[in-house]
Amino acid sequence: MSPVFYLLAAITVGGGLAAVLLRNLIHCALAAAVSFAGLALLFLSLDAQFAGFVQFLVYVGAVGILIVFAILLTRNADEQEGGLFSRTWLMGLAIAAAVFAVLGWAVLRSGSVLPNQLASPVASVHDIGVALVGRYVLPLEIVALLLTAATIGAVIVAMHEKEGEQ
C-alpha cells in the first residue's frame, strides 16, 4: 500500500467523521464535501479517471451546494434543544460498529480469494462513451427519465403551497 493511499484514506475517513460529529451544520456540509473529494481522489488513484471527475462534479459541486442551500433554507432549525444526537444514539452507534465489524471481518478473512490484477486497466472516455450509447443505452435512457422525474418532483415538493392553490 502506497503512502498516497493512506493519505487519501485519512482525508476521506476524517472528513466523514467530521461531517458526522460537528455541531455547526455548515461545517458538517463542508466536511462532507471534503470526504466526497477524498473519494474522488481515491477513484483517480484506482485508474478510474472518468468516474473520479464525475464524482468531483456531481458530489463536490452539485450535491454539496444542494446540501448548503437546504441548510440555509432551514436555518433557524439548528439551535435545537436536547443535543445533536437522537435519544437512541447508543443503539445506532452499536449497530454501526457491528456492521463495520462484520464487514471488516469478511474483508480480512477473504483476502486470499479476492481478485488481484495488478496491470492497470485502460478505460478512455471514448470507450466509456461507446459503451454508454451501445450496450448500456437502455439504462442510460432510464437514468435520463429518472433524473427528469426527480428534478420535477423535487421542485414540486419544495414549492410554496400557497402559490399552487390560488
Added chain:
Amino acid sequence: MTPLTGYLLVAALVFAIGLGAALTRRNAILVLIGIELMLNAANLNLIAFWRYGPNPEALIGMMFAIFSIAVAAAEAAVGLGLVIAIYRHLHTTDLDQLNRMKG
C-alpha cells in the same frame, strides 16, 4: 494486505460512519449526508473491484458506479426537497419531533 483489501476496508469504514450518522443524528439533513456517504462507499467498492478484478475492459464496475452516482444525485435532490417541504409545514427538521404521519 493487498491493495483491494485496503480499499474495501476504507469503504467499510465510510459505510459505517454514514450508517452511524443516519441512525444517530437528529437533524434530517445530516441523515441525508449519512445516506450519501453510504452510497459513496458502495461506489468505491464497485470501482475497486473493477480495477482489481478480471476483465476490466468490459467496464461493468465502472458503469455500475456511474449509474449509481446519477441515481444518488436524484435521491439527494428529492430528499432535500422533502426536508424543505417538511420544514415549511412543521418548522422543524428535528427527526425526534417528527413522530406523526398526520400533517
